[in-house]
Amino acid sequence: MSFDHFDYKGTRFAKAAHSEDTVSYAENEFEVFDDDIFNVTYPKSGTNWMIQILNLIQNKGDHEKSNILPIHIRSPWFETLGSQEQIQKMESPRILSSHLPHHIFAKSFFKSKAKIVYTLRNPRDVIVSLFHFTKILKIYKGSKEFQEVLEDFIQGNALYGSWFDHVKGWMQMKDDSRFFFITYEELLQDLRGGVVRICKFLGEDLDDAQIDLVVKHSSFKTMKDDAQTNWTQLPTDIMDQSKGSFLRKGISGDWKKHFTVAQSEYFDKVYQEKMKDLNMNFFWEQS
Numbered sequence: 001m002s003f004d005h006f007d008y009k010g011t012r013f014a015k016a017a018h019s020e021d022t023v024s025y026a027e028n029e030f031e032v033f034d035d036d037i038f039n040v041t042y043p044k045s046g047t048n049w050m051i052q053i054l055n056l057i058q059n060k061g062d063h064e065k066s067n068i069l070p071i072h073i074r075s076p077w078f079e080t081l082g083s084q085e086q087i088q089k090m091e092s093p094r095i096l097s098s099h100l101p102h103h104i105f106a107k108s109f110f111k112s113k114a115k116i117v118y119t120l121r122n123p124r125d126v127i128v129s130l131f132h133f134t135k136i137l138k139i140y141k142g143s144k145e146f147q148e149v150l151e152d153f154i155q156g157n158a159l160y161g162s163w164f165d166h167v168k169g170w171m172q173m174k175d176d177s178r179f180f181f182i183t184y185e186e187l188l189q190d191l192r193g194g195v196v197r198i199c200k201f202l203g204e205d206l207d208d209a210q211i212d213l214v215v216k217h218s219s220f221k222t223m224k225d226d227a228q229t230n231w232t233q234l235p236t237d238i239m240d241q242s243k244g245s246f247l248r249k250g251i252s253g254d255w256k257k258h259f260t261v262a263q264s265e266y267f268d269k270v271y272q273e274k275m276k277d278l279n280m281n282f283f284w285e286q287s
């Protein structure tokens with residue numbers, strides 16, 4: 001799995017989506033407002049799902065209002081090329097996305113009252129989702145064999161670097177009142193319960209009917225069938241969905257159909273070694 005890249009403070013970025021200037025700007029100069037809400041993830045962990053949920057919550061479940069813009073420009077990634085023009089036009093409170101690791105995140109965030117919703121997913125399913133994504137996103141070149149994607153992921157050579165460092169970095173904030181984390185698997189198992197917890201964190205007071213609307217409009221089927229949320233409006237020279245869907249399966253445990261026994265044992269060993277100091281058991285480890 002290769003793509004034109006550069007490394008910034010040990011993290012890998014794609015030249016097609018970032019420059020050293022945009023990443024440095026995001027880290028050092030980006031002005032965070034106290035009422036900003038950040039949707040932070042490692043790629044393929046449910047970023048777009050959370051964009052949909054947060055936008056619906058902000059609009060009290062009103063799908064027409066929350067769905068005016070296509071999802072890929074609704075909550076721009078503030079570290080990417082071209083995002084600043086979009087962000088300048090946004091009204092507050094802004095919902096912004098980011099895949100940045102903790103050590104490169106906007107410095108002004110740490111002095112603000114802004115909030116972060118961090119979504120994380122079983123890394124085995126992240127690898128599978130990424131493997132399929134390499135077939136449709138045009139930045140990926142050359143061989144895209146599963147073993148290669150797995151190895152690049154483990155070595156931290158994937159876009160946005162190491163999943164292990166990303167999660168460990170962000171979990172340093174787990175007890176901070178401005179930080180909330182939830183797993184993709186928890187959302188799958190109980191989307192309504194997740195939405196209620198997110199509302200509480202954000203101080204959003206939605207009634208039962210409004211919460212039902214958030215849940216209804218953030219289901220996998222609704223998002224897959226809607227051109228505003230399924231990324232089909234992106235030009236095919238950026239993403240070619242004739243080779244697979246961006247909203248692919250939307251399930252947990254698909255890794256069992258992709259990993260060989262040897263790959264699974266290898267990954268478990270790496271996972272245990274790299275995560276041993278964190279002392280946290282994530283939801284997917286219980287199932």
Ligand code: A3P
Binds near residue numbers: 042043047048221248
């Ligand atoms: P799969 O490839 O496993 O299907 P991201 O938005 O971070 O790129 O993550 C993409 C993954 O989230 C894809 O996983 C996609 O199908 C899944 N996804 C997006 N919307 C979803 C939803 N409403 N419910 C469940 N999964 C969703």
